[in-house]
């Protein structure tokens with residue numbers, strides 16, 4: 626029996642597939658759902674598999690969604706081979722790795738850090754901003770000072786691999802816009818529904834490669850790179866952050882679910898909105914994933930090549946190829 630199956634068997638008390646049926650959307654539409662599936666997890670890109678595994682251990686033990694999403698993405702932040710999140714992230718045009726992250730819990734509390742240097746776990750700093758300060762967002766030197774005061778060690782985030790790629794970029798025509806769907810890249814966003822029926826989300830990234838110093842993308846912006854509403858669902862984004870910010874993408878996905886759209890349909894409609902706000906949409910990638918209150922999930926993007934990892938009470942952890950507009 627695979628470890629995964631053993632785990633499912635041994636954690637069966639925390640897993641439920643509850644038949645349920647209708648809820649009324651605000652527009653009066655009835656939204657039919659076959660069942661409530663919980664726990665459930667969805668996360669962006671290949672690195673989502675490892676993150677889901679860590680998050681699932683917590684959810685399977687009746688743990689909280691907020692703990693699951695933090696634990697999951699911390700693994701991605703610590704992986705030096707991932708060149709788009711945490712250690713090993715590709716630097717800005719000056720060669721500095723700067724990190725952005727945010728987190729949101731079932732109460733609607735949120736915390737965020739942006740332009741954070743030399744700290745391994747921006748997601749945990751974001752959680753501390755949420756839980757231990759009256760603020761939502763800390764940036765730059767202030768965020769770093771806060772992280773150091775909270776006991777996060779100062780470390781070098783620039784790996785030899787990313788340094789070499791940056792040096793190569795310096796010798797090239799120096800384009801800031803990253804290539805679409807390069808292997809082994811992009812933000813991790815992780816959404817969780819726990820066995821108590823509560824939702825949380827986390828999003829963490831090193832942002833666009835070779836960006837202008839000071840640039841902050843969508844990932845730490847509540848409503849753009851991540852949004853969670855415990856009555857409805859959550860959404861997170863990946864891709865060209867400037868385009869996501871223009872559409873306030875993840876808030877839009879959640880509001881579309883509130884209006885009665887499935888998680889899948891909400892992602893599709895949000896991609897259409899991004900397209901309508903960004904005349905250069907054929908040159909960029911943007912992808913959304915969403916998880917609704919009943920464990921229904923979906924994902925959609927502009928360019929082919931985006932995929933996401935899903936694990937639910939009735940689905941083993943696996944990659945799902947996203948539908949795309951092009």
Ligand code: ASP
Pocket residue numbers: 709810811812830831832833841842843844862863864865866867
């Ligand atoms: N959305 C991130 C940003 O723009 C990067 C990515 O997901 O590729 O910073």
